[in-house]
Amino acid sequence: MxxxxxxxxxxxxxxxxxxxxxxxxxxxxxxxxxxxxxxxxxxxxxxxxxxxxxxxxxxxxxxxxxxxxxxxxxxxxxxxxxxxxxxxxxxxxxDPNERVTVDVAIELKGTAPGILSGGMLEHQLHSIKVDCLAYQIPDSIVVKVSDLQLGGVIHVNELEIPPGVHVQTQGELIVVHVVKVSTRELDLAAPGAAEPEVIGKKAGEAEADAAPAKKK
The missing domain is CATH 2.40.240.10 (Ribosomal Protein L25; Chain P)
Known part of the structure; x- marks a missing residue:
């Protein structure tokens, strides 16, 4: 702090x-x-x-x-x-010596190697609730993701918490993980991805429109 x-x-x-x-x-x-x-x-x-x-x-x-x-x-x-x-x-x-309950932001640091293996980093939990003495409130909880491989996950109970700070958020909740991205998701996200087909008139109707109108 x-x-x-x-x-x-x-x-x-x-x-x-x-x-x-x-x-x-x-x-x-x-x-x-x-x-x-x-x-x-x-x-x-x-x-x-x-x-x-x-x-x-x-x-x-x-x-x-x-x-x-x-x-x-x-x-x-x-x-x-x-x-x-x-x-x-x-x-x-x-009072600096009384315990308080506050929400503290989670800050991600580093680059997850799992992204290079075709994964996507998902930051699911952006803050956690803690209680501590007023003067011990952290500015943020830093989470290092530089060792996070494809399929890797970090839960609340795996966070590095400063001494004297007690976490109240459920420990099994996922903070961040690297998930595999399907080929279809990558194709849809890529620039110039195929757009939905525009359905127009049937071929017969188009030909009829193209044919010259008969003179009366």
Whole structure:
């Protein structure tokens, strides 16, 4: 886990749809800080500041709420599907020494040799649920596929998990495997593959259309 990032946020006084739209147009992200039996606090943060932290997969941040420092984890993020800009973010206050349950992304590393043998790499599970101390939350779980041959598979219970982190996702689930691709699938996927035949008129009908109309 990398060092915690510091995020400065400001309290949000005005609420509502119109105000939220105005903030976003100004390059700001509305959010909320909650947890630890304290009242939820609406906040706002600069999009250019929080975006690289979210993209990195970092979970734990040192939150500066107008001079008040709190340890928090990024709990939920809403992203615009077209612009990829962050639309809303939730921060949950935590004690660094308490256990939390979070989803951690799975990151594949390397090239599977099974692909060269006619296989296709299928990444089936993109995150797993873990519980650990707040300061131990991994940014991601790295899975090395450089030894994965044709037919090879890696399950959840075969992942390399950092000390102190407990996996809650079912161990028998497949994270990634290399499956054999049939010749037909390769042909259909290849550029210039045969297109469906367009069925037109019958031969007799075509000839009739081609024949000159008789003069009356």
């Amino acid at each position: 990398s060092a915690d990032s510091k995020v400065s946020v400001k309290k949000r006084q005005k609420l509502g749809t119109a105000e939220t739209r105005r903030l976003r147009l100004s390059g700001l992200v509305p959010g909320i800080v909650y947890g630890h039996q304290q009242e939820p606090q609406p906040v706002v943060v600069d999009e250019t500041l929080i975006h690289p932290i979210v993209v990195s997969g970092h979970k734990v941040v040192d939150l500066d709420v107008e001079g008040v420092l709190e340890k928090a984890i990024i709990r939920d993020v809403q992203v615009d599907p077209f612009t990829r800009l962050i639309q809303h973010i939730d921060f949950m206050r935590v």
